[in-house]
Amino acid sequence: VQLVESGGGLVQPGGSLRLSCAASGFTFKSYVMSWYRQAPGKERELVAVITGVGRITNYADSVKGRFTISRDNAKNTVYLQMNSLKPEDTAVYYCCRHLTGHWGQGTQVTVSS
Numbered sequence: 001v002q003l004v005e006s007g008g009g010l011v012q013p014g015g016s017l018r019l020s021c022a023a024s025g026f027t028f029k030s031y032v033m034s035w036y037r038q039a040p041g042k043e044r045e046l047v048a049v050i051t052g053v054g055r056i057t058n059y060a061d062s063v064k065g066r067f068t069i070s071r072d073n074a075k076n077t078v079y080l081q082m083n084s085l086k087p088e089d090t091a092v093y094y095c096c097r098h099l100t101g102h103w104g105q106g107t108q109v110t111v112s113s
Helices: none
Strands: 002-006 009-011 017-024 033-038 045-050 057-059 067-072 077-082 091-097 107-111
Touching: 002 091, 017 033, 017 091, 017 107, 033 067, 033 077, 045 067, 045 077, 057 067
Parallel strands: 009 107
Antiparallel strands: 002 017, 017 077, 033 045, 033 091, 045 057, 067 077, 091 107
């Protein structure tokens, strides 16, 4: 199992970023996928979850209405579109094969003016 995140960076408050997670080594469409984040000094928290064919999604209250999780099973990739970013969204974002203990290396998102 390999999960490789990309798309992080520095963005101003109110801006947008799209994170990508390229998956390999397993039958991607068969698994629920998720995004977590961990801010300095805080525990890792669940941000968004998407089922195997993408029909069901769920979000942390803190990102509802601003973030959108999606997936392209033909490309074995899961995405996190982040809009209206706030400084409190600053964290390392991790892609995860949900509840199986498989994580990517993380990508840093910094929201600052």
